[in-house]
Amino acid sequence: MSLPIVAVVGRPNVGKSTLFNKLIGKRLSIVEDTPGVTRDRIYSKCEWRNREFMIVDTGGIEPASDDIILEQMRRQAEIAIEKADVIVFLTDIRCGVTAGDYDVASMLQKSGKPVILAVNKIDSIGDVPMEFYEFYNLGLGDPFPISAAHGHGSGDLLDEIFKYFPEKADDEYGEDYIRVAVIGKPNVGKSSLINKISGENRAIVSDIAGTTRDSTDTIVENEYGKYVFIDTAGIRRKSKINEKIEHYSTLRSYMAVDGADVCVIMIDATEGITDQDTKVAGYAHEQGKGCIIAVNKWDAIEKDGSTMNEFTEKLKEDFSFMSYAPFLFISAKTGQRINKLFELINSVNRQNCMRVSTGMLNDVLSYATTRVQPPSDKGRRLKIYYMTQPSTRPPTFVMFVNRADLFHFSYQRYIENQVRQTFGLEGTPVRFVIRERDKNDNK
DSSP states (O other): OOOOEEEESTTSSSSHHHHHHHHHOOOOOOOOSSSTOSSSOOEEEEETHHHHHHHHEOOOTTOOOOOOHHHHHHHHHHHHOOOOOOOOEEEEETOOHHHHHHHHHHHHHTTTEEEEEEEEEOOOSSOGGGGGGGGGSSSSOOOOOOOTTTTTHHHHHHHHHTSSOOOOOOSOOOOEEEEEEOOOOOTSSSHHHHHHHHOOOOOOOSSTTTTSSSSEEEEEEEEEEEEEEEEEEOOGGGGGOOHHHHHHHHHHHHHHHHSSSSSEEEEETTTTOOOOHHHHHHHHHTTTTTEEEEEEEEESSOOOOOOHHHHHHHOOOOOOTGSSSOOEBBBTTTTTTTTHHHHHHHHHHHHHHHOOOOOHHHHHHHHHHHHHHOOOOOOOTEEEEEEEEEETTEEEEEESOGGGGGHHHHHHHHHHHHHHHHOOOOOOOOOOEEEEEOOOOOO
């Protein structure tokens, strides 16, 4: 099921990016006092009352402006409004209600979407200033006083947002289905692969980049198992995204990754590896998904005895940040190695949800620390008391130590290699969390 989408809209410089950063808990949007800094829509996952949703930060709306950049920002905000489940209209107490606010309010009322009016920059706690009541004139119901900078009122605002979320639907596919997102640049053959796998033309196939405008699901059941393949719109560089509809397609592609168990990252063998390929893969890696790198159109490559080895070495170099991911050379057109792809999907999915007992982990830890002593600094040596695995997807390991600052990245990588050599974990990232058990240990 897709996550609910919340769009934060309003005039330039009312604090939308500050509110966005406060709600997601990190500085993702650029925050400046200069109007127009957020020119594109930025989105991130957020959670409130055990419910995840996507929050979208939009560029400021200037309904009457003829400025080219402001025109583009308005069009992007309109797309966000169209696709949102809930809209937060942010205003500024210091400016009062402006003509621009009335114009934006009129636009939002025409959208037919739930609109929550928030009045920002009320930084003092207590009774709201008299100017606050002026915002009732916008005709959007009771305003919510907030301070995006300090977080005042954000809980009440989130509670109001929560009221408009659609009911959680039961998973339309059972747990025995593996969800596979097929991602990559436009025109690498994602739709062709889905069509070959399903045996029918489920997705439009064209040489024109950007044919797939949205994410579509294809159910496949065969001798290898049960799968839901998600054919996503190609993810382009932001500078290359000119049509406003493609911005939403990119958002849906990232959301498809979020909802997948395994990501098949497709690369066009005829074009070679590009920076955008590694960025697409990087998002799947950051989300902790099981990953397979599929090099498509391999049938169109002229080969000699060393072609595959040379391409593999190039892949290892460019995807060194996810060295765990297996490579597979396929042809969506001819079906070459498609059966092998199913086997890899099954294997990677098992590895991504693998759970290892604490006893087995600590046996590996004991062997590793005996073989290579932990690092030390100024007479203090790192002590790793024990390791446990609290969660999967991706496998996440917590190590309790005496001093986290002594746990150098190189030694962490060594421990990770020992864990991988023992338990496999091919095709999945792993996470290590370092916790100090006793900061006052002076022994």
